[in-house]
Amino acid sequence: xxxxxxxxxxxxxxxxxxxxxxxxxxxxxxxxxxxxxxxxxxxxxxxxxxxxxxxxxxxxxxxxxxxxxxxxxxxxxxxxxxxxxxxxxxxxxxxxxxxxxxxxxxxxx
Amino acid sequence: xxxxxxxxxxxxxxxxxxxxxxxxxxxxxxxxxxxxxxxxxxxxxxxxxxxxxxxxxxxxxxxxxxxxxxxxxxxxxxxxxxxxxxxxxxxxxxxxxxxxxxxxxxxxxxxxxxxxx
Numbered sequence: 509x510x511x512x513x514x515x516x517x518x519x520x521x522x523x524x525x526x527x528x529x530x531x532x533x534x535x536x537x538x539x540x541x542x543x544x545x546x547x548x549x550x551x552x553x554x555x556x557x558x559x560x561x562x563x564x565x566x567x568x569x570x571x572x573x574x575x576x577x578x579x580x581x582x583x584x585x586x587x588x589x590x591x592x593x594x595x596x597x598x599x600x601x602x603x604x605x606x607x608x609x610x611x612x613x614x615x616x617x
Numbered sequence: 618x619x620x621x622x623x624x625x626x627x628x629x630x631x632x633x634x635x636x637x638x639x640x641x642x643x644x645x646x647x648x649x650x651x652x653x654x655x656x657x658x659x660x661x662x663x664x665x666x667x668x669x670x671x672x673x674x675x676x677x678x679x680x681x682x683x684x685x686x687x688x689x690x691x692x693x694x695x696x697x698x699x700x701x702x703x704x705x706x707x708x709x710x711x712x713x714x715x716x717x718x719x720x721x722x723x724x725x726x727x728x729x730x731x732x733x734x
Contacts, residue, residue: 517657551620552660552708552725594659603673605650605723607659 510535512597512608520614521585529580529611531569531595540598541571541578544607547591555580555593565589585615621726623709629732635697638729642690642711649686650723651677651694652708660708666692696731704733 511534543555556564558571569580595608622641652660665673668689686692710723
């Protein structure tokens with residue numbers, strides 16, 4: 509079975525502060541990990557995926573297989589980063605996406 | 618490109634009533650997903666279609682839920698009869714490929730918020 513855990517329901521930081529949204533997973537195979545974001549009144553959309561090793565809107569995430577984690581980081585948070593963030597794991601067959609419970613990020617001015 | 622279209626956006630019904638949700642995926646996307654998102658939780662997969670075939674419906678409560686994608690394009694998700702616990706946001710998503718390669722990205726619709734009274 510695959511499982512994704514996001515231990516923080518809410519994360520509140522001040523503008524300019526570093527941000528780390530935690531994600532831990534459980535999966536017996538080799539996982540594909542994603543971060544999805546949902547801004548207020550918008551639909552859920554892909555932020556980044558670990559296989560691309562990309563930085564989107566200043567966010568990065570590194571897959572740590574030893575700690576089974578895929579934490580999302582940004583060195584300097586902006587107010588427009590305020591949103592719901594969901595970590596997701598895809599199985600090896602590429603046909604099942606399992607989401608974590610989500611973390612609401614609030615960036616205060 | 619309108620993206621994934623869902624209707625209605627909101628639905629309020631009394632328990633034991635039937636309800637149906639409609640989804641139009643992005644043109645050319647073979648794979649279509651229905652998710653349920655309960656308040657304060659992440660989306661949970663209900664059913665996945667490859668063209669018109671339901672290839673994964675293990676999480677669909679089959680006693681009251683049904684879905685169809687007759688021509689491999691639009692899809693309808695139905696609940697009959699609805700229960701109080703069915704109140705949630707129902708999300709539809711589509712993707713261009715079953716899962717291979719870079720195009721594993723799922724595109725989500727705006728969702729239908731169902732309230733069962």
